[in-house]
Amino acid sequence: MADRILTTHVGSLPRDKAVTDLIFAHERDEPIDPGEFDRVVGAAVDACVARQVAVGIDLVSDGEMSKISYATYIKDRITGFAGDSARTPPADLEAFPGFLARQAAAGGTPTYRRPRCVAEIAPLTLQPLHDDVARLDHAVHLHAPHGAFMNAASPGVIALFQPNDFYPTQDAYLEALAEAMRPEYEAICAAGLILQLDSPDLGLGRHMMYKDRSDADYLGLIGQHVEVLNHALRNVPASQVRMHVCWGNYEGPHHCDVEMAVILPTLMRAKPQGLLFETSNPRHQHDWQAFTDMVTLIPEDRVLIPGVIDSTTNFVEHPKVVAQRIEQYVDIVGRERVIAGTDCGFSTFAGFGAIDPDIVYAKLAALADGATIASERIWARAA
Template identity: 40%
Template sequence: MRGAVADIVARQREHGIDVVTDGEMSKPGFFAYVRERLGGLEVKPGAGFPFTFEAEEKAFPEYYERYFAEAMIGGTVAPLEPLVCTGPLTYQGEDALRRDLDNLAAACDAAGVDRSSAFLPSIAPSGVGVNEHYGSEEEYFFAVAEAMATEYRAIVDAGFQLQVDDPFLTEIFSFTDMSSTDRRRRGEMYVEAINHGLRGIDPERVRFHTCYSINEGPRVFDVPFADTVDLVLRVNARVYSFEAANPRHEHEYHLWEDVALPEGKVLMPGMITHASNIVEHPELIAERLERYARLVGRENVVAGADCGFSSQATYRPEVDPRVMWAKFDALAEGARIASDRLWT
């Protein structure tokens, strides 16, 4: 694992990425890794997952029948099993976390990367299992936040940036049959739980990421960013990462014509997407960056990716790995083009 982290950091630098990560090499899955980090969780086959693509599946049944046979859960080489909270939550992943921090530190040193610019992702409270123990969902999510705060603080104390990953915020609005009032209330609860976990941590060291999950599909039920942007900006972070390269969301840069970016905050819109094997042209990436720079200021924009390229190690990747690295090459070149134009 130490060698894998060293390799992935070195490759990021070779492909022009300035802000590197460990590639989540120690995490078997975006959801599943918390099983080793938190006590009080159990695997319960058949328990189900909080949200599905049901609306999309009903609208495009032929597409999703074929898609799920080959991709995501249908294409996995090992079963993805739901986690259920059956007892008090405690943090028990100190050894695994220390290994992650040591491996990334060693990889940064070997690649000549400033540790303070590297980041480690950690799951938001909303992504941790299904509650069968606590008296209310609010009590449960705050208990998750209290436990995960150990991991959040350790990442920052080690000198790295913390990225809180929360695709589940958008899923409330995209894939549930809740009323608009209940969706709003639950979204606010998610954000309050995140901030509870982040208490005492300098927001300057925190990135918040939300997206619409891995799904190379029609995506017509994705909630507009306008419906959630105020919730995103309530998270006590400095950098906000979100989908912007996906064709369902590229137009949403217009949102910042009316929404004021709070002082000291930075946008990291996705310039390359995880939902297509097309490699974005560097000139298009530059244009995208310049649009945001004109609206919120050139110092307040960082080129990012819509999302990671897989959420489970057991998934067959939807984007071919060679294509992924070509996307990163385009990202770096597009950022250079935009920077040259914006600072001349």
């Protein structure tokens, strides 16, 4: 058991130009030297792990260096996807068309492909995952962090961004996705890494995928997302898995975000022991109250990983603010069940990021400094 509050983040970190160029060349189906790809991406993973350790992050990732995005990367690992999908803006941006147009004109909307499901879904290859694991394992041995995790897309978030044109029902689509992704989930755990399931569909889905449905309908729909995810995790221990939920990693009104109090009971039915969620986003700084009010619904082994730094602005949070946010959750579930995290990733899509790369690591350093302050105060109170 750690003698302090551990630190982590959601996963993606800024990619340099050499990595981004290779990723987009692959996206355009241009020939790429596999050895060159492995060398460039491997060096980037080593560098980002070293930098995470240097600023005080305990549970590190590979920064998702090899992936074009956290959801569409799967088209190279499972069958059934082709073409592209129309972009559907979230409901909050639709309510402010002038802001939406300004964001698009400023290049704030990624333009890579979001393929559709057009055929049967099945596992295709685990080789890209094995390559990711090998690169992260090498960096972990070099830089010796406290621990490491690897991201994988949940069935629900794949369905959110890549619509179904093949399966007769949405439930059948989700079930096929879950079974096709299961080997990836199991392989990450078998490698000794923490598996992080990225599941923004459970929050963001309310004002994107299901924006025309009632809250009651939405809860039923995401309840099915959780059921198929749990089934896909049937062969891995809950203690080795964590799940990230968010309302969209973009600057915007967010006034259509579903309340944490509405979805928290559903989230607590998910198998992963760890739950990462936003608390720095101004629309969600009050969500600690939902956890307080519903504390009896939180399983005794559940670990809360609140986002105590924001991922959409270049403000560097004061460590004292970070400490206060951490302590709010320690007061709810105890110090052994809180890890300090981030609201979302810092480079959710390759080549797109609202935050300057150097400021990303300054924010992560503030996260670590805040966790130190919180730990000193929390352990002093317990002495």
